[in-house]
Amino acid sequence: MLQVHDLQAGYGGSQVLHSISLHVEDGEAVVILGPNGHGKTTLLRAISGLIHPTAGRVELNGRAITRLEPEAIVAAGIIHIPQGDLLFPEMTVMENLLMGAYRSAAWRERNNKLAQVFRLFPRLAERKNQLARSLSGGERRMLALGRGLMGEARLLMIDEPSLGLAPLVIEQVYETIHEIKRTGMALLLMDENANHITGLADRVYLLEAGVLVREGTADELLGDAALLSAYLG
Amino acid sequence: MEQLFQTIYSGILYGSVYGLMALGLTLIWGSLRMLNLAHGSLYLVGGYLAWTIIDQLHLPLVLAFLLAVAGAALVGLIMQVVLINPLLGKPGWDNASLIATVGASIVLESAALLIYGPQVKQMPTVVEGQFKIGTVLISNQALLVIATAVLFLILMSLFLRISRHGLAIRAISQDMDAARLAGVPARTAFLIVMCISAALAGLAGVLLSSIFYLAPTSGFVPMVKALVVTIFGGLGSVKGTIWAAYTIGLLEAALQVYLGASWALPGLFLFMIVMLTVRPNGLFGLGEARRL
Numbered sequence: 001m002l003q004v005h006d007l008q009a010g011y012g013g014s015q016v017l018h019s020i021s022l023h024v025e026d027g028e029a030v031v032i033l034g035p036n037g038h039g040k041t042t043l044l045r046a047i048s049g050l051i052h053p054t055a056g057r058v059e060l061n062g063r064a065i066t067r068l069e070p071e072a073i074v075a076a077g078i079i080h081i082p083q084g085d086l087l088f089p090e091m092t093v094m095e096n097l098l099m100g101a102y103r104s105a106a107w108r109e110r111n112n113k114l115a116q117v118f119r120l121f122p123r124l125a126e127r128k129n130q131l132a133r134s135l136s137g138g139e140r141r142m143l144a145l146g147r148g149l150m151g152e153a154r155l156l157m158i159d160e161p162s163l164g165l166a167p168l169v170i171e172q173v174y175e176t177i178h179e180i181k182r183t184g185m186a187l188l189l190m191d192e193n194a195n196h197i198t199g200l201a202d203r204v205y206l207l208e209a210g211v212l213v214r215e216g217t218a219d220e221l222l223g224d225a226a227l228l229s230a231y232l233g
Numbered sequence: 234m235e236q237l238f239q240t241i242y243s244g245i246l247y248g249s250v251y252g253l254m255a256l257g258l259t260l261i262w263g264s265l266r267m268l269n270l271a272h273g274s275l276y277l278v279g280g281y282l283a284w285t286i287i288d289q290l291h292l293p294l295v296l297a298f299l300l301a302v303a304g305a306a307l308v309g310l311i312m313q314v315v316l317i318n319p320l321l322g323k324p325g326w327d328n329a330s331l332i333a334t335v336g337a338s339i340v341l342e343s344a345a346l347l348i349y350g351p352q353v354k355q356m357p358t359v360v361e362g363q364f365k366i367g368t369v370l371i372s373n374q375a376l377l378v379i380a381t382a383v384l385f386l387i388l389m390s391l392f393l394r395i396s397r398h399g400l401a402i403r404a405i406s407q408d409m410d411a412a413r414l415a416g417v418p419a420r421t422a423f424l425i426v427m428c429i430s431a432a433l434a435g436l437a438g439v440l441l442s443s444i445f446y447l448a449p450t451s452g453f454v455p456m457v458k459a460l461v462v463t464i465f466g467g468l469g470s471v472k473g474t475i476w477a478a479y480t481i482g483l484l485e486a487a488l489q490v491y492l493g494a495s496w497a498l499p500g501l502f503l504f505m506i507v508m509l510t511v512r513p514n515g516l517f518g519l520g521e522a523r524r525l
Contacts, residue, residue, distance in 0.1 A: 048414060049413075050410060050413065050414070069413075069418065069419075070413040070414055070416070071413065071416045071417060071418040071419075074414065074415070074416035075416060079414070080414050081414075082410065082411065082414060086408050086410055086411035086414070087408070087411065088403070088404050088407040088408055088411060088412075089407060089408075090403070090407055091400070091403060091404070091407065095394075095400055095403075098397075098400055099400055099401070099404050099411075099412070099415045099417075100415055102397060102400070102401055102404075102415045102416050102417055103416045104397070107397050147415070151415070151416065
């Protein structure tokens with residue numbers, strides 16, 4: 001469903017991504033593994049329209065979406081759950097979730113979606129009237145994921161879901177991502193730890209210095225300890 | 234006792250109207266990070282349109298009210314499209330937007346001077362009647378002004394809490410990237426904010442000029458006071474702004490009643506200097522990113 005061809009992007013004069021090509025199929029979980037600072041966040045920002053790629057093409061089901069504004073890309077069905085959560089700190093948990101259903105089609109379905117999200121994250125239901133800034137790190141991550149699920153996503157792009165969390169919470173977060181995958185949602189996940197994604201990823205790319213250096217099924221790549229330690233340390 | 238009552242009565246009247254003015258300023262600041270120095274001129278647009286429709290065209294009151302507010306919103310919309318949009322995302326936004334809005338205010342005030350002349354206009358009394366509590370004279374017109382202002386303050390807070398677009402306005406002021414990733418079209422949202430803000434200024438203009446006189450310069454002082462209110466309330470905070478509006482309204486009324494009318498403005502500024510020294514982030518003391 002998602003096709004990226006020879007994508008290049010960066011900030012100001014400095015190029016971060018050099019000719020990235022990848023694809024995600026319906027219902028597939030694709031993980032891009034790479035150390036910090038090698039372009040994972042930039043890649044997601046370029047796909048979701050927060051930065052405009054300098055070259056290359058992004059297509060969703062054959063339709064070009066390169067250089068569209070973020071709202072048009074959300075409308076096309078790609079939802080980006082950013083790194084560091086980017087919540088609305090002075091809004092309640094409930095209001096944050098409702099913002100995820102901002103687009104009018106999603107807004108009409110907001111009560112159903114809320115019920116789904118609260119089933120997935122009972123913790124958020126308990127805290128629904130609290131301000132987002134008063135949440136713990138794990139709760140913030142759950143809220144960011146929940147907000148992403150409030151929209152009409154066909155592809156969910158999640159940036160480093162484990163970042164800055166305690167090991168126990170990390171486990172919960174990946175369990176939830178498993179559940180999201182079971183609903184048939186296509187996933188594009190950025191990660192730096194191969195252990196997190198074993199059993200979740202269908203296909204894996206290795207990203208180094210803005211280039212995708214390897215591609216393979218999860219079984220091939222994640223089984224190759226020597227390869228992973230060479231790239232991820 | 235009567236002085237106290239007079240203070241409370243005037244304070245609530247001022248506070249309600251300053252609340253409308255200041256809410257508009259704070260919404261613009263929160264979303265666009267722009268200090269709209271044409272806000273007082275949008276107040277004028279509302280006031281003059283209402284005066285023209287009621288006093289010259291003799292159209293019904295409700296129609297005048299609606300047209301004046303809609304007219305101010307329209308001027309705000311034109312300002313945003315013609316003046317502000319071309320500056321968005323360009324370097325030097327702080328200065329450029331400030332100068333652009335000063336320019337807009339000069340244009341609008343000069344237009345008012347050209348069309349209506351320098352003479353003071355008086356809005357006809359809409360509701361007759363007044364009554365006395367002790368020696369304090371309370372006019373029905375002022376009560377109507379208070380009621381209308383409070384009604385719109387409540388409607389605005391509900392809009393910002395419940396509706397999809399209201400939530401989006403608060404969202405863009407708290408985290409622009411996150412709001413865009415939720416699908417909020419930034420430019421459309423800015424346009425909506427500008428229209429609402431201009432409508433609120435126009436509304437304040439209609440209401441306050443039905444009590445005081447109207448002249449091409451009379452938008453300036455309400456804007457300065459609204460500025461004091463927004464700074465006091467913590468720029469960008471809606472709850473803080475409404476609390477601050479009534480505090481400043483009451484303070485101004487107290488200064489007028491106990492020290493004399495000429496003390497009102499210097500007193501307010503002195504108060505603001507002290508406030509900014511003690512609580513630089515305003516009444517609610519939120520940090521830079523934590524607003525609205």
